[in-house]
Amino acid sequence: GENVEQHPSTLSVQEGDSAVIKCTYSDSASNYFPWYKQELGKGPQLIIDIRSNVGEKKDQRIAVTLNKTAKHFSLHITETQPEDSAVYFCAAHQTGTASKLTFGTGTRLQVTL
Amino acid sequence: DAGVIQSPRHEVTEMGQEVTLRCKPISGHDYLFWYRQTMMRGLELLIYFNNNVPIDDSGMPEDRFSAKMPNASFSTLKIQPSEPRDSAVYFCASSLERGREQYFGPGTRLTVT
Numbered sequence: 001g002e003n004v005e006q007h008p009s010t011l012s013v014q015e016g017d018s019a020v021i022k023c024t025y026s027d028s029a030s031n032y033f034p035w036y037k038q039e040l041g042k043g044p045q046l047i048i049d050i051r052s053n054v055g056e057k058k059d060q061r062i063a064v065t066l067n068k069t070a071k072h073f074s075l076h077i078t079e080t081q082p083e084d085s086a087v088y089f090c091a092a093h094q095t096g097t098a099s100k101l102t103f104g105t106g107t108r109l110q111v112t113l
Numbered sequence: 114d115a116g117v118i119q120s121p122r123h124e125v126t127e128m129g130q131e132v133t134l135r136c137k138p139i140s141g142h143d144y145l146f147w148y149r150q151t152m153m154r155g156l157e158l159l160i161y162f163n164n165n166v167p168i169d170d171s172g173m174p175e176d177r178f179s180a181k182m183p184n185a186s187f188s189t190l191k192i193q194p195s196e197p198r199d200s201a202v203y204f205c206a207s208s209l210e211r212g213r214e215q216y217f218g219p220g221t222r223l224t225v226t
Contacts, residue, residue: 032212043117043204043217044156089156099211100146100169103156 002027002094006104013080014112021107023090024072032093033073034101035064039086047088048075080111117218119205125224131193134221137186138207146215147180147190148204156204162188163211195225 003026013019025033031052036044050057050064050073057064061080066073077084090104118137126132138145146161160170165182173180177196182188192199202222206215 034214036217041219043206043219046214046216049214093212095212100158100161101215102158105155 002030002092002102004090004092004102004104006090006107008107009105010108010110012110012112015080015082017080019075019077019080019084019109019111021075021088021090021109022072023074023092023104024070025092025102026071027092027094028068028071029095030092031095033064033066034091034093035062035075036089036091036103037086038089038106044089077109080109082111082113085109085111117205117207117216119203119218119221121221122219123222123224125226126195127226128196129194130225131191132195132199132223132225134190134203134205134223136188136190136205136218138188138205139216140186142207142209142216143185144208144211144215145182145188146206146208147188148206148217150202150204150220151200159190192223195223197225199223200225 006023034049037047038044048062048064050066061078063076087106087108089106091101093101120135147159149157159172160180162182180190202220204217204220206217208215
């Protein structure tokens with residue numbers, strides 16, 4: 001099955017700085033890679049996603065890059081704000097009969113003033 | 114749309130009791146997923162349905178867990194008998210299509226004493 005590794009597990013940045021979270025996956029057939037943000041006491045919320053036919057996608061301060069050859073993808077948050085503080089999860093979607101998302105272990109991002 | 118709805122939000126029960134968690138997916142979504150989240154194991158997929166039919170239940174921990182989807186707008190996850198190690202946050206998510214973004218509910222925090 002798919003295995004997704006996520007780093008770092010915790011990340012602290014100052015407001016205004018950039019934050020980068022990295023993930024690797026094992027199944028080369030995986031073709032969809034979403035990122036979720038989870039705030040305390042809430043369910044994960046999709047913030048951005050990318051498909052395997054695209055190398056980069058951007059939405060305002062958030063961008064995701066995908067390197068299919070190396071099987072890794074990253075989340076980039078620029079100009080971080082205190083409200084960006086949360087736990088972020090990457091995931092990879094397997095194709096075929098095992099059509100499901102496998103999640104990384106999460107990164108706790110703390111944006112300090 | 115109100116999003117994915119889960120009830121109850123919190124459940125405290127004694128070991129050995131039956132627990133039933135409920136989920137209403139987003140209208141029109143054909144896929145429904147049940148996840149469990151713990152500190153030790155992260156987000157785990159328990160089971161998912163497509164058009165009310167269970168497709169993959171390989172993540173269900175053991176026979177004490179069962180899930181049903183009697184119609185397109187309702188699903189239950191039942192634990193009988195419950196054990197302290199079942200304590201976790203259980204999320205329901207729904208998706209329009211296979212390999213598309215999943216939308217999570219707010220979760221049910223289950224505590225088994």
